[in-house]
Amino acid sequence: MIVQGNDPATQASFALGNRLARALWGLVWLLLFRPSPRPAHAWRSTLLRAFGARLGRHVHVYPGVRIWAPWQLEIGDRVGVGDGATLYNMGPLRIGSGAVISQGAHLCGGTHDIDSPNFQLVARPIDIGEHAWVCAEAFVGPGVRLAPGCVLGARSVLMRSVDEAWTVWAGHPAVRVRQRRRGAVQ
Template identity: 40%
Template sequence: MPVHSEPAPPPLPPPSLLHQRNDRTAGAPYPLSEYIRRFLWEIVQATLIRFSPRRAHAWRRFWLRRFGATLADTACTKSSTRIRHPWLLEVGEWSTIAEEVEVYNLGWIRIGRHTTVSQRAWLCAGTHDYTRIDMPLIRPPIVIGDGVWVCAGAFVGPGVTIGHNAVVGACSIVTRDIPQGAVAAGNPARVVKTRPPPTDPLMPANPDAANPDAPNPP
């Protein structure tokens, strides 16, 4: 019997108005000094940091601070952590950014105290305004509070605030704020339960009482 192939789908009609990146917006939106700083940082990250020993936390803090990062003395990153702009990063005491985490901080990313961002998570503080024809770059900040756990493979989108003591489940997609003490999971992430209040005296149930400069929870 002859084999009948499926007919090709009809072509899409031409749009009445096309969203496009024009040369005037996709060219060079930053000054030359910014590109030089990025270039130098990429060299340092690909060599001095990428091949550093596992426990060389002070060495990595030194170079991140040289490029403008604000890091507590007990903050930790790994050799495979990829940070786009150190000068737009703030990490509090005893917080860790784990292996292969992508810190895409075109805008500010602030991480509180005693917080863990687990392996292969993606923090994305940059996007494009799709409502405009030229799709300009926008850089909404990400704020992650104290005592938070962002589990492996999770994606945290631009403009998101994660409240103190919250948990983001593995491989979740966070596009909206997560309340304090919530456990959120899924795509998109939704609150599925409440985390019990901490009993460790180092992490009070209300971290703001001990740290007035901490990010405000939603």
């Protein structure tokens, strides 16, 4: 998908097929996804599935969510993704069942190799565990895995994987704040 060894100043970073698919998705997002009524979750799920997203049941993706590549998206059951969230999924993005991605959160699966001569574009997967919560305006970086039940506090920045389930993280950079009680979520 990503062109290797190109000159990003004069050449595209993605193959033509990928660029065309994203252009078509952008048009569908603009004309059919974004203006849809807030309660029209089934309609937006249908559009996402038409572009290759793998979605569970009772997925609520709100109309203001920006999704870079639906075909790189997998969402479990009973998941909410709030308005203004950005799913910049250059690589695979998985959101586990029962998870919440709050408004304005930014999940960023792309970066650059700062040591390569051409500043090579790199895509990394993101994995948000079941029952995790990425709070309002939090940032999750490329290659990050957030363990099941974790909470990433509002406006926090997480650039490394968290493997300790049911913990609360906050800050810039995010640090462990405390353990989360499991009884609240089944």
